[in-house]
Amino acid sequence: MEKADKNAANREKLTILHTLGSKTLARKRDELELRDGRKYSRGEMYSICHKKSDGSFVNDEAKEQLQAEIGKTPSPNEAFVNVFGKEHPGYVRCMGLGITPSQITTSTSHSVRSMSSSEANEKMEKMQAEIDRLKKRDSEVDMLKEQIAFLMQMQNSRDKQAMDIESPIDGRRSSESSHQPDDRGTTSLGTN
Template sequence: MELEFNEFGQVVGHNSDKFVSIAGAIVREYVPVVIKNWPSVDDSKKIELWNFIQQRFNVNDCHQKMAFQCMGTYWRTFKSRLRRDIKRQVPSAVNRKRAIALLRPKNITSEEAWEKFVEDTLSTDFQEKSSKFSKMRSSQKLLHTMGRKGYSRMAHDLKRKNPNITGLRTTVWTHGHLRKDGNPINEAVAETLMKIKDYAESISDTPVENSIRDDAVARILGPKRRGRVRGLGLGVTPSKIDGNTQSSEKVRDLENKLQTQSVRMEALEEKVEALLKLSQNQNKNVEDMSSRAFTP
């Protein structure tokens, strides 16, 4: 299957939903959750995953890093959901051991490894960490409404509808926090969107409108943690933005130079054409004079 990539190497457009589904299924099937974390997955296993992706999609080696970033995210999400399901069995199931055993993925062949994973999930230390992160998530009020689509695919759709769109990140973030009926998902989002809208209007048609450091999203929400960019999707970093901006500026500069060169060439061609016409007229006049001179 063919895939489309944006300027940051993210999968967008046609078949992007199939990539998400297939990559998620592959990583769930072939990478056991008993592995400590994604960086601990063997390189040989990752190459195996990459081969599966290549068998299903038309991708090049330059897309490998992006694919691993996506699969790492899908794997961590699956692992988190499995831990949550294990914890839910503790107070409710009569036969807790059997209920937990039924949750065991088929790629975990070691009984000992599975029991260790369950024990770690139900340990006091892990429960405390889990509770801490749960409180942090519950305190988040700016909830998005994108589901699996994500910012990158939404940005692609918006640019496809309006190729000349400005303030893209602000527009994407706004759309990503509205319900299908166009209303904000909650009061906190409504208040934030109003502030973003007011600031966006104040910088409309200015250079900072498209700046990740000074646009409306940056000014109202503040910077995200180091190395991340809010509202543009997985894998986008400030350095990528800067590199893309510099590349775009170089392209625009080159286009301007080519345009200037083209105008000069057209002017030169007009001069040459005028000189040729002048030369032809002069030759014709000479011929006419010569003809009259030899007429009896």
Template sequence: MDYMDSETQEPDDLPYLETEYDMPPPLAAECKSFKWKIEVIDTAGKIEGKMITSKEVWKIQNSKVIVHFDEVSGQPIGESGGLLGSWLGQLSNDVNLLPINYSNWRMVNPHIKTKVWEVIQSKFWFDDPPTRKVFVMSALGSRCKDVKLRLWKEYKRDSLSETLLNRSENVSENQWSHFVHMRFTEKWKKMQERNTESQKKNIMPHVCGRKSFSRKRNDITIKTGKRPCRAEFFIETRTKPNGSFVCEEAKTRAEKLTLLGQKSHVTNNDIASLNDEYAQVFGPERPGRVRCVGRGPTPSKLVNHSPVTRQEIENLEMVIDLKSQGTELSDQVKVMTTFIQQVIGTSTGEQVIIYFITSSFAVAFANIPNPAFANVPSPPNPNQVNYN
């Protein structure tokens, strides 16, 4: 589906978005009564501890919830991080502020995102707003995607016309019409088929539940006094309370990770490194992402928290790119081997291919250092506050 110009133009009804935002949106699920142990800061800069539910955040006056972040990964941690995530889930149901008729979160009207960020900042306090905004808005985009998926599952019918008529009373007719027409296109259907196939490959689910990886990792760090590496974190999050693994494949991978960990003499406190045990078992990373870490961190971001040079960062990204091309190169070699064998004979073909592989890899990997993530310092502990 093509992006529409209207997605990036200022909406005519933007002035009507002004509201107090003092209660959850009608579409939001009933808020649970769970109380989060957090800190709030008032307009005078006074900080105090409180026990508060996500619903009570909407009623906050003249103060904001302080959100703590992991300084290495840049992810929200602790109960304040959990409260933020829960509240964002409620906010994402406000279809007046966050319409559902957009094709891609990145293309959502910037005026809408600006207004949304103002609403978020009216409830939560961030130590570095411009930096934290990147993560928070990305997380909100994911929550909005969940809302659209839930509405589609609940109100979709067999045909376009039937679905158009089966509209939630909380969604405007114009929004619903645009949303439904986009979802009935062939391009969207093909995308869903690809996503379904990709989801089938997720055969080793974690046991974190609704808790984010960053919060789970922080819990482990507090409990053990050591930040878990990816191998340790994978084993921890694929092990059930009774000690068994979520599946046989997870057990096999965990055994390999444990064996590699016993052989390793590295005792640093890094979350991840280029050739750590996790990468050896699961394969190299794709450019721009780090698995088993959670939303946000990339190879460069993690390295930027370490005392390494720009050249080492560039070398790291270069090696990741080269490794990601390994499968493609292997396929090309197989095709070339078959072709040469057919043309000039098996023995000669093997000699040529050996020469090709040797020379190609020699050129590709010559003079490339072996970069690794340097030690990453542990984040400072939050200020101790009495909760009475």
């Protein structure tokens, strides 16, 4: 089999063709980034590079799946991986030649930092449960503080009442005291 025949047979097997012709994905992405002054995700690059001149997509099924997945996931790159599957080692689709998964700073299937939306949701649920637990504990601490303040107030009022009661030492507050004379003309301390 000749090389041309082999290439023709391989092209026939492709289900998702790009419409850039001889222009590479990397060149197209660079042009767009220079023109617009922002980075393009793989999901956006797929949409741009797989449209015909009339604006219709080459593969409508893939377009619909990608758009539905982009609505569900926080990252267009994650949506791309969910629709089209894992990357091949050393190559990132829709980014051109020379780009490797480690160079992509956003979520990819090979990135250590990647997290699927289900993992993110699970982590958020755990964090929310921890927040709820801490709020409950905080309210319990507040209740204990109120109880301690009440007990301290009760103790202080008991101490005050105890101080108001006459002690035996201070008990000589009668109207008859030793310095007043009695009827007989003598004082209670001694004689005239």
